[in-house]
Amino acid sequence: MKISNLKIAIAGNPNCGKTTLFNSLTNLRAHVGNWPGVTVEKKEGKIDFMGKTVEVADLPGVYSLSPYSPEEKIARDYILDGGADVIINIVDASNIERNLYLTTQILETSAPVVVALNMTDIARKNNIRLDTSALSKRLGAPVVEICALKNEGLKDLLKACLKAAESPREPFDAFAGSSLEEPVKKIAEIAAAAGKKNPKMLAACAVESGAENSGFSKSEAEQIEKILSETPPHPVLGADFEAIIADTRFNKIGGVLSGILKKPAMSEKLTASDKADRILTGKILGLPIFLAIRAVVFNLTFGEDLLFLQSIAGLFGVEIGAVESPGVMLQGWAESLIEWISSGAAAGLESAGASGWVRGLVVDGVLAGVGAVLSFVPQILMLFLFLSIMEDTGYMARAAFLTDKFLRKFGLSGKAFMPMIMCFGCSVPAMMGARTLENPKERRLMIMLAPFFSCGAKLPIWAIFAAAIFPKNADLAIFAIYLSGIIVAFIASLILKNTILKGEPSPFILELPPYRIPTLKNVLANLWEKLKHYITKAATIIAGATVVIWFLSSFDFSLGMVETSSKESILGSIGSFIAPIFAPLGWGGGDLGWKAVTAAITGLIAKEMVVSTMGVLYNPGVEGDALEDEAAGTALGLAISATFSPLAAVSYMLFNLLSVPCMAAVATAHAEFGSTKQTWITIAFWLSTAWIVSFLVYNVGSIFF
Amino acid sequence: MKTLNDLKTKECARVVKIAGAGAVRRRLFDMGLTPNTEVLVRKTAPMGDPVEIVIRGYELSLRKSEAELVIIER
Structure with missing residues (x-):
């Protein structure tokens, strides 16, 4: 049997079923990477067809081969360089006029092309009739009718590709008979x-x-x-x-x-999709429905009270227990799993007579690192489940349409709303969600602003400080900290847009595709890709950082094991050494300053650690983790109100709000940027914003209070 | 000279030319807003911007700042 390779590239407009065709052809066995030098996704897969190995590459969805956006440049260079043996140009039959614009450009090359006429079922439903063989003759390229969703016509398409690869074609001439x-x-x-x-x-x-x-x-x-x-x-x-x-x-x-x-004349007769759209983007219900969808999505991902049932029942005087949302439930399972493994490993190592540092390395270092990696998985899965459903149904474009005016104030376009809201839950999935933004500068801006929208892990810090310093107005103080984050994000976006992210504002010329039912296959493929991306790109950094921080907090410089995060530990020594930098912020000076500084440093690794570390440092005699144990938490509250002035406390909260959110977020940002330089710039940006804002608030505040 | 912004919801017009320059202008051409194309304004977003139009049988949304570049004739 003769085995030869055939390379196929799929090109086409966004929203024409390109990804569906790719998933159907490769059967979810795709490899996802980036195109060289840019953070545009590159998907490739291999299939066997009629004794040949066929490589399929998915080119970015573009409307034309204009050399403006990175996607257009990639598609254009790939096609011009003859990167593929055959190009499948997928065309939406229900929107054929505009789709053929790209086709005329692709057909001007001498590359073998097969035109795949997709969504023929929808076209038929809309009374659109097209003579395929006549179209093929006029374009000078084979045209195959397919329905990518239902896997129809794929064999014919591949056969046409094999044939096209061997039969040369005359380039199409769009200019014959014109002045050009x-x-x-x-x-x-x-x-x-x-x-x-x-x-x-x-x-x-x-x-x-x-x-x-x-x-x-x-x-x-x-x-x-x-x-x-x-x-x-x-x-x-x-x-x-x-x-x-x-x-x-x-x-x-x-x-x-x-x-x-x-095709029927442009009429005022509305399709089902048009009718749905009239409500979903209408003047009256558009925004309320949008906000309700967001609230439900947020609740299903991060909510302790599923669909607010407990609160709603409470309004009617009925008391019921809260049910956890799927996101929280999955996270609970992930935590129990890792706890079970950790305790098993600890017991096993102890009975095997392993030394203290080996147990520490395995349990508090490696397994804690794996646990940290796992703990983000449920939220990533939930976020991308909803993102891909919204993208596939066509609602994402509408959401952008509805919120564009508001988000433009932040220098972002309408599509940023979803990742922005997600930031209040967790920066990691939010940063990954930023890739739905088309403009790379906007993507960077979204990622850089992400920590300013206070995430769930920071809430315990606010809770303990607000209760200790402002016992009468604790809820107001917490609200104020969330609000200050949003204000800082707004100011920072203005500064960034005029400095390092300067450039033409990205145009908002967005197709609103007809509403469609999402398919399980596409959603699953998307989830699997995102999960794989997270595990391969971010997980090693997160797990590695956990091991490093365990080492720094458990050992002194002579490599002797010490009390976790104590003054003698490497971490505590670093904290003491750099404490003077934070003296101008109101909490780094004095005998106790190093404790606040050391806790803030652990906060750069994970915000959950701030309260725990403070508990250990301020109340060394108290048993229990201040984050979970009530008595230890109360004791820490007393210690805080005794050592922090109100202004210093506000300054400390702001620093924790605005600085590097956690190692996981840094790892994710790095994976999204694909650039070490940009990652360092971003870290510097977070740290300096935190320092400057805390400095201003503490010192300007000191004049008044 | 009238632009797309001068049209009310459900009004139709014909594109005369596209003003502006660079990437935005090319994008408008690529999306099918070429001379003599029929456009219909479908709706305006609840906050007053962007607008949604129908051209060549599909729906497209533009900001007012971009719609201003589309010169039309009734």
Whole structure:
């Protein structure tokens, strides 16, 4: 049997079923990585078909091959460089006119192309009829009808690909018969003479975007300029070649479809999707429904009281027990599992006679690290479950439509709402959710602002400080800290947008696709990809950091084991050494300053550790973890009110709110940026924001109080 | 000169040209807003911005600042 490889790339518009086709072809056995140098997802998979190994790559979804967005550049370079043996251009039959725009560009290359006509079922339902064989003849490329959702037509598609790989094709000419026919032909000759691949496509690019932007040399560019200046001006558009090219392409598409496409006239008759949309994005119910969906999603992920049932019953005077949400329940299971393993390992090591440091390394270091990694998994799964359902149904685009005006104030677009809300639960899934934002600068901004929206792990710090320092107005104090985080995020976004994230605001030109039912297969594929990404990219850093912090807090510089986080430990020594840096913030000076500083350092690793460490340091004699044990917590409260002035306490809370949220968030940010430099910039940004805000609040406050 | 922003909900018009420059302008062309295309304003978002239009049989949303670049004729 002859075995040869075939490389297929799938190209197409967003929302045309590209990912569904990819998942159906590769059967969920995809490898997800990044395109070189950019954080645009690259998905690849391998399948066996008719005795051949077929590699399938999923190109980013784009509307055109314009060289503007990173996605467009990737798709364009890949197609121009001949990275694939065959390109499947997937086209939405229910929205064919605009979809064919990209097709005309792809067909200008000499690469073998198969056009996959998707969503034929929806088109039929909407009374759209298309003569496929006539379309194939006019485009000069095979056209195969498929329904990616139902796995229909996939074999025919692959067969067509095998055939297309061996039969050369004439590049499509979108400009024949137009005012651009002659200039494009002449420029293509220049490109061909220079030995360039795909001369016709390059010629069109040169007319559209300028010759030098399209890879022509200076002398060639001069020749091209001359050809263009000799071209008679367009009757309406003059010498605006960018407009003429787009206009010519769409006119050509009109010509290709004329007589073979039958569709009902644009009518006011509403489809089911339109009717749903009238309510979901309507003036009256749009925002309330949106907020209700967000509240439910947040509740299902982080809520201790499932769907607020206990609170609602309480309103009616009925007392019922709270049911945990799936997110919290899964997290509980993950914690019990790791606790069970830890206690088993501890007992096993003890009976085997292992020394104290071995037990510490295994239980408090390695297993605690694995536990920390696992504890984020339920929330990541829940978040991406909802994100992918929203994306697949088409509601995500509507959510962006509804909230864009508000989020623009933060320099973010409407799509950022979901990750932003998630920040109040946990920064890790929120940062991963930022990848739904198209603009890379916006993605960075979202990740950099994430810690300022106070997460769940910080709440115990607020609770203990608010109760100790402001016993009468504890709830108000906690509310104030959440609000200050939002205000700082707002100011920081203004500063970042005008400094390191400076640039043109990303346009908000967003397709609102028809509502669709999400499929289990796509949702599962998405969940699996995100989980794999988290485990491979972030987990090692999180687990490693836990081991390092165990070492630093359990040993002194002569490597003798000491009381956890005590002054003698390496961590305590570091805390004492750098304490003067925090003296101007009101809590780093004096004999006890190093304790607050050391607790804040452990907070950079995980915010849960702040209260526990403070308990150990301020009340060494008290048994129990101040985070969980009530008596130890009360004792810590007393110690805090005795050592912190109200202003110093506020300053300390603000520092913990704004500084590095935790090792897990740093690891996730690093995985999302894909750049060590950006990660360090972000860490520096968090630390300096925390220091500056705390400094200002403490010192300006001192004038008044 | 009228722009898309001058249209009320449910009003139709024809695109004359696209003002502006660079990435935004190209994106508008790529999405099918070329001269002589029919556009219909479907609705405005509850907070007054962005707007939703129907072109070439599909729905597209634009901010007012981008809709302003679309010069139209009734």
